[in-house]
Amino acid sequence: MQLDLLQGVLKAVRTGIIVFDAEQRIILWNDWVEQHSRIVADDVLGKTFTDVFPDMIDSRTHVAISEALRNNFASLLSQTLNKAPFPLYSTPADAAAGMRMQQAVHVMPLHIPALPRHCLVQITDVSMAVSRERKLREQAVELQSQSLVDGLTGIANRRRFDLHLEQEFRNAKRNSTPLSLIMIDVDYFKNYNDNYGHQRGDGCLVQIASALERVLVRANDLVSRYGGEEFAAILPNTNEEGALRVAEALRAEVESLALAHACSGVADHVTISLGVSTLMPEPAAKTGNLIHAADRALYQAKHSGRNCVVVNACKPRA
The missing domain is CATH 3.30.70.270 (Reverse transcriptase/Diguanylate cyclase domain)
Incomplete structure (x- = not known):
């Protein structure tokens, strides 16, 4: 029953969840990530970070995952510096145009009894917030100019x-x-x-x-x-x-x-x-x-x- 509940929660959450094991193999890839990456879980489970994201090798995200697994460090990747690290798209049209969604990424070490350390990567779509902030900045500049x-x-x-x-x-x-x-x-x-x-x-x-x-x-x-x-x-x-x-x-x-x-x-x-x-x-x-x-x-x-x-x-x- 608890497993069914957990699966239901993972399916319902409106954030991306990816879990890596100690060897940086993907062991969890939730529905939200499937939907926005256009990649089903069966195609990535068991594969390593470098297999699935070759363009992100040695990126800030990759380094953060390595640090979480090796040194137990958690990281919140600034959206200002890492606007869209993962190849995730809000709509099929955005995917066709190669326009990634704006993301906030939280990398956290996971401690599971009797298992080596794992790493949880939580991805949040902040496109609306970024758009709203940009609009507010533009309005502020316009108001200042008008003043x-x-x-x-x-x-x-x-x-x-x-x-x-x-x-x-x-x-x-x-x-x-x-x-x-x-x-x-x-x-x-x-x-x-x-x-x-x-x-x-x-x-x-x-x-x-x-x-x-x-x-x-x-x-x-x-x-x-x-x-x-x-x-x-x-x-x-x-x-x-x-x-x-x-x-x-x-x-x-x-x-x-x-x-x-x-x-x-x-x-x-x-x-x-x-x-x-x-x-x-x-x-x-x-x-x-x-x-x-x-x-x-x-x-x-x-x-x-x-x-x-x-x-x-x-x-x-x-």
């Missing part, structure tokens, strides 16, 4: 700006290279919204963001939406002269869009004002010094006729 992108314009948002500025500030300090910042404001944008409506206003910001991105071609340059109608451009390893050239290119690119702006006080089309600052980071310097200087330059540009670039030297403040 750093401005929802309207598709360029970097303020959070991404803050992170990137801190990173490039550290790099500039470490490498003793200049770091430049350009603050950008759309001229008379409130008037634009009031005259054309917020939908047209949003479309205007989207086109400006695209124009700014077209100018910045280096990998570590970053243009972001700083807030409202304000944008910012971070230019690593760029001196004051280089930053001024980039700022003029940004201004010209936006002006070339020729977006009608009947209520502008400076032109009949959309324009931008820009404030530039460059910092050679010193021990006392902070990112706030750079931002403050660029803000002052932008303020001067807006009060000097707009549609222009003003450069403001940045000096670290205590």
